[in-house]
Amino acid sequence: xxxxxxxxxxxxxxxxxxxxxxxxxxxxxxxxxxxxxxxxxxxxxxxxxxxxxxxxxxxxxxxxxxxxxxxxxxxxxxxxxxxxxxxxxxxxxxxxxxxxxxxxxxxxxxxxxxxxxxxxxxxxxxxxxxxxxxxxxxxxxxxxxxxxxxxxxxxxxxxxxxxxxxxxxxxxxxxxxxxxxxxxxxxxxxxxxxxxxxxxxxxxxxxxxxxxxxxxxxxxxxxxxxxxxxxxxxxxxxxxxxxxxxxxxxxxxxxxxxxxxxxxxxxxxxxxxxxxxxxxxxxxxxxxxxxxxxxxxxxxxxxxxxxxxxxxxxxxxxxxxxxxxxxxxxxxxxxxxxxxxxxxxxxxxxxxxxxxxxxxxxxxxxxxxxxxxxxxxxxxxxxxxxxxxxxxxxxxxxxxxxxxxxxxxxxxxxxxxxxxxxxxxxxxxxxxxxxxxxxxxxxxxxxxxxxxxxxxxxxxxxxxxxxxxxxxxxxxxxxxxxx
Numbered sequence: 270x271x272x273x274x275x276x277x278x279x280x281x282x283x284x285x286x287x288x289x290x291x292x293x294x295x296x297x298x299x300x301x302x303x304x305x306x307x308x309x310x311x312x313x314x315x316x317x318x319x320x321x322x323x324x325x326x327x328x329x330x331x332x333x334x335x336x337x338x339x340x341x342x343x344x345x346x347x348x349x350x351x352x353x354x355x356x357x358x359x360x361x362x363x364x365x366x367x368x369x370x371x372x373x374x375x376x377x378x379x380x381x382x383x384x385x386x387x388x389x390x391x392x393x394x395x396x397x398x399x400x401x402x403x404x405x406x407x408x409x410x411x412x413x414x415x416x417x418x419x420x421x422x423x424x425x426x427x428x429x430x431x432x433x434x435x436x437x438x439x440x441x442x443x444x445x446x447x448x449x450x451x452x453x454x455x456x457x458x459x460x461x462x463x464x465x466x467x468x469x470x471x472x473x474x475x476x477x478x479x480x481x482x483x484x485x486x487x488x489x490x491x492x493x494x495x496x497x498x499x500x501x502x503x504x505x506x507x508x509x510x511x512x513x514x515x516x517x518x519x520x521x522x523x524x525x526x527x528x529x530x531x532x533x534x535x536x537x538x539x540x541x542x543x544x545x546x547x548x549x550x551x552x553x554x555x556x557x558x559x560x561x562x563x564x565x566x567x568x569x570x571x572x573x574x575x576x577x578x579x580x581x582x583x584x585x586x587x588x589x590x591x592x593x594x595x596x597x598x599x600x601x602x603x604x605x606x607x608x609x610x611x612x613x614x615x616x617x618x619x620x621x622x623x624x625x626x627x628x629x630x631x632x633x634x635x636x637x638x639x640x641x642x643x644x645x646x647x648x649x650x651x652x653x654x655x656x657x658x659x660x661x662x663x664x665x666x667x668x669x670x671x672x673x674x675x676x677x678x679x680x681x682x683x684x685x686x687x688x689x690x691x692x693x694x695x696x697x698x699x700x701x702x703x704x705x706x707x708x709x710x711x712x713x714x715x716x717x718x719x720x721x722x723x724x725x726x727x728x729x730x731x732x733x734x735x736x737x738x739x740x741x742x743x744x745x746x747x748x749x750x751x752x
Contacts, residue, residue, distance in 0.1 A: 274324075281320070281475075283475040283476060284475050287482055301358060318343045350385060352427075367575075384418060424454065441484040449474075452476055490703075499560060512620055517574060521608065522646075524567060526606070549561060587606070587608055588638045607631045608638070681723075692735065698713075
């Protein structure tokens, strides 16, 4: 055996582990995660065919030239193209994809075509990438450096993106991208110059990819555990990227009538979860081009890039489906909704502006599904703000309930108040362990104590109180307690 494939075997094991993590822990619903999945698959294919081609090039009497060619071509193409695929993944992760027009996309692919695809396609005739000497031994030609040079170029471009748009990445992602570059380039140099028979590069590259994978958020952080769609935190992250990149995005806000939501909540947590999960499942089935976010308490947001879907058709489909009755178990209810389509293209929207419209309660008292314009929502938000600044918004019995709730928060321990603060800020239970540096078991223990002391039975009921306090401008009374 001419080549030592031990490092390649380790690279294959790490790639398999990466596949397990991204499929089971990270999820592949997002386009960026799908691309990272392809990067991991490419790394695994590279490891497998590097081992296989090394065996073929070592035992030349047992492999024909044709079979060795196939193995070598597959390895070289997949391995050197992985950098191009990762660079495109970074573009999508940063939300820059829709700024890449056709000329820029062609320019992006130019190194892949000129320095990877063409040399390999012409190699059977010219033998510039690799060839077999008089003894049938596999040897590199001068154009092998063009293949690896293209890979270096894409990796440097990836690092440039990570630095240029660092405000759009997590700090850990910026560092992971730089480490992946180091782990990809240095081992190639060491192998080519000093240790030609030790296959190091794929091992260190697979470590770099796994390191970057650890920076990707887990499913339980980005998804609502009940409705199984993206949660409010994921929406804030996505819309922040959109606003900063000035992307052409349509946002469709779907709100369930607050009174109907309360009626369903009165049936019990199981029913409200069941109906909301059913609504989210249907919205999520509309199109793979549409992302659905659960912004809590019957408010959903659908986002789609301009020209990817007919927005008028989308609005009509949603209105038609929600005009009928919904069933969960033996219970039949109507879910009248308010639909508002917001065009973020070429406007001065901020994340705060959009979130105020998303959080604004269903306006009016219609018992039918209605479609409203953005201007109507803005006017209603301004009117609601003016009303909430005055007195007398709530009936005396509701005010009495809020008074009692605020008084009960004084019984919370500092640790329990800290957990309550996260719920006030819209955090999901799965996010709290990482934010508070405690285990999920400890969070659940605090939750039980919070529910008991505040005389609520479910998280939904707790959030209803928080919402009422926010609408009455009294949230500061319990926020002060959590400081």
